[in-house]
Amino acid sequence: MLQDRYQIMGTLGVGGFSAVYQARDMRFPTVTKLCAVKEMVNTAPDPQMxxxxxxxxxxxxxxxxxxxxxxxxxxxxxxxxxxxxYV
Incomplete structure (x- = not known):
């Protein structure tokens, strides 16, 4: 669960620096509202970067x-x- 809102249902795609997931928006508990969530990993070694x-x-x-x-x-x-x- 991301942000107590997005329940990840599965993976839609994976690239070099990111992945896209199908998620359910749990702010709509009585209906199934699906969305895509793109995850980008920050691999910069320097904290300032x-x-x-x-x-x-x-x-x-x-x-x-x-x-x-x-x-x-x-x-x-x-x-x-x-x-x-995430976006």
Whole structure:
């Protein structure tokens, strides 16, 4: 369970630096609301570089949230837990 909200149901795909999971949004307990959660692992060895990576991730998530196009998934949430960031 991520953020006490997203229950991971399975893996949709895995790449070099990220994975995409099918998840159920548990804020909707009476219906099955499925979504995709992309996980990016921050492997920067330097703590300062990790902070920069997180900042860039948050910036990208905010930019993506403003886009509206049928070929671009809608961004509803983003967060970081430890060395992993999610959108």
């Amino acid at each position: 990790r902070e920069v990576s997180i900042s860039l991730f948050e910036r990208e998530a905010n930019i993506l949230a403003t886009l509206d196009h049928p070929s671009i998934p809608t961004v509803y949430d983003y967060f970081t837990e430890g060395e992993r960031s």
